[in-house]
Amino acid sequence: MAPAPRSGEAADTATRILDVAERLAQTRGFNGFSYADISSELEISKASLHYHFPSKADLGQALIERYATHFAEALATIEERERDPIAKLDAYAGIYADVLQDQRMCLCGMLAADYDTLPKPMGDAVIRFFDENEAWLARVLEQGANADTLHLSRSPREEAQAILSGLEGAMLVARPYGDLSRFQAVANALLASLTSPSPPERGSGSGA
Amino acid sequence: MAPAPRSGEAADTATRILDVAERLAQTRGFNGFSYADISSELEISKASLHYHFPSKADLGQALIERYATHFAEALATIEERERDPIAKLDAYAGIYADVLQDQRMCLCGMLAADYDTLPKPMGDAVIRFFDENEAWLARVLEQGANADTLHLSRSPREEAQAILSGLEGAMLVARPYGDLSRFQAVANALLASLTSPSPPERGSGSGA
DNA sequence: GTCTATAGGCAGATAGAC
DNA sequence: GTCTATCTGCCTATAGAC
Numbered sequence: 001m002a003p004a005p006r007s008g009e010a011a012d013t014a015t016r017i018l019d020v021a022e023r024l025a026q027t028r029g030f031n032g033f034s035y036a037d038i039s040s041e042l043e044i045s046k047a048s049l050h051y052h053f054p055s056k057a058d059l060g061q062a063l064i065e066r067y068a069t070h071f072a073e074a075l076a077t078i079e080e081r082e083r084d085p086i087a088k089l090d091a092y093a094g095i096y097a098d099v100l101q102d103q104r105m106c107l108c109g110m111l112a113a114d115y116d117t118l119p120k121p122m123g124d125a126v127i128r129f130f131d132e133n134e135a136w137l138a139r140v141l142e143q144g145a146n147a148d149t150l151h152l153s154r155s156p157r158e159e160a161q162a163i164l165s166g167l168e169g170a171m172l173v174a175r176p177y178g179d180l181s182r183f184q185a186v187a188n189a190l191l192a193s194l195t196s197p198s199p200p201e202r203g204s205g206s207g208a
Numbered sequence: 209m210a211p212a213p214r215s216g217e218a219a220d221t222a223t224r225i226l227d228v229a230e231r232l233a234q235t236r237g238f239n240g241f242s243y244a245d246i247s248s249e250l251e252i253s254k255a256s257l258h259y260h261f262p263s264k265a266d267l268g269q270a271l272i273e274r275y276a277t278h279f280a281e282a283l284a285t286i287e288e289r290e291r292d293p294i295a296k297l298d299a300y301a302g303i304y305a306d307v308l309q310d311q312r313m314c315l316c317g318m319l320a321a322d323y324d325t326l327p328k329p330m331g332d333a334v335i336r337f338f339d340e341n342e343a344w345l346a347r348v349l350e351q352g353a354n355a356d357t358l359h360l361s362r363s364p365r366e367e368a369q370a371i372l373s374g375l376e377g378a379m380l381v382a383r384p385y386g387d388l389s390r391f392q393a394v395a396n397a398l399l400a401s402l403t404s405p406s407p408p409e410r411g412s413g414s415g416a
Numbered sequence: 417g418t419c420t421a422t423a424g425g426c427a428g429a430t431a432g433a434c
Numbered sequence: 435g436t437c438t439a440t441c442t443g444c445c446t447a448t449a450g451a452c
Binding site for chain 1: 235313318321323361377380390
């Protein structure tokens with residue numbers, strides 16, 4: 001379903017629904033929007049939305065799965081474009097910065113807050129998302145440690161958890177302030193202190 | 209209102225309402241619970257809840273204000289008990305660990321996720337909470353830097369933001385895993401790397 | 417695939433008796 | 435202060451025509 005439309009081509013209905021729902025979930029939380037919100041924005045009836053996604057749980061699961069897929073593609077793109085592990089980490093933080101600049105929280109960070117109210121399959125998918133991110137980060141960190149461009153003071157896995165948590169938290173706290181630079185400052189501190197004993201002047205990441 | 213009851217004495221109704229609402233807000237988010245939830249748990253009618261807190265916005269604001277007051281008291285207690293800035297930071301992280309062990313998210317971290325849907329006064333109070341925490345942390349960090357027990361690689365304010373964000377993010381991500389040790393690992397990494405150039409074996413914080 | 421209409425329930429909130 | 439009863443509106447979801 002949903003064969004990737006050529007650029008300029010109109011997206012199909014299911015895709016447009018997911019686009020709107022994704023933004024609403026990222027800004028208002030999964031319990032903070034309704035079918036009516038999507039309906040009014042797309043000028044499509046609520047009943048039509050239920051045709052594409054019978055229940056809100058179905059919609060939510062489709063949301064996470066697409067988000068995780070897109071995120072994995074972004075990570076693959078980083079792998080293609082960057083060789084230096086530090087550049088990869090900067091690009092990784094840049095993904096978060098781009099999301100935040102769009103006034104959004106990471107979808108899965110937001111759903112982590114909603115975790116106790118989510119249908120089980122959605123909760124499981126949130127955890128998978130974090131696991132995949134952690135695994136990717138750990139690989140990059142280990143690569144850097146082996147190449148001696150990074151000097152870790154803990155296991156790659158623990159450093160990866162710290163980076164993931166730190167970036168999610170930086171987004172969470174920065175968003176009420178509406179201040180991207182607040183995120184950037186924290187992200188830089190996080191990567192600098194975790195990846196080098198004596199930080200040698202870092203740029204502001206690829207974001208924004 | 210609500211004169212602190214002597215230990216063992218039954219709390220008044222408004223306090224019991226706030227206790228239940230606080231837990232619900234911390235676990236399910238502000239849009240994830242209703243007056244009916246509190247009503248059934250306390251076996252008090254919904255109408256009675258509205259007598260004490262006319263609107264949910266009123267309830268929410270009372271929730272944040274009490275939480276911020278309690279938090280400030282906890283920080284004052286740390287100041288009384290600990291002299292070493294590192295011990296103060298460990299105790300600070302211990303507060304978060306205690307909240308997480310109780311299966312909860314920081315109230316204001318949770319409300320930060322809900323920020324876009326909150327009544328304006330609640331949103332403002334969330335920001336004040338973060339500001340106060342950041343200011344307290346910055347003072348402790350500066351104290352440590354002056355006493356030469358901490359070696360900061362950035363301004364106290366930036367380090368404070370990184371610690372606050374890092375702990376909030378660590379809670380956010382650890383909660384779906386239901387794993388306190390995951391939080392502890394990240395908190396230790398955060399404080400160790402931010403406060404000493406060559407980490408000299410740190411304990412696991414004062415939390416649980 | 418999209419619609420109108422509507423079911424059935426729960427949300428926040430109020431009236432008024434006690 | 436607490437209650438029962440109720441209001442209005444929105445929620446998710448379905449039926450059935452086109």
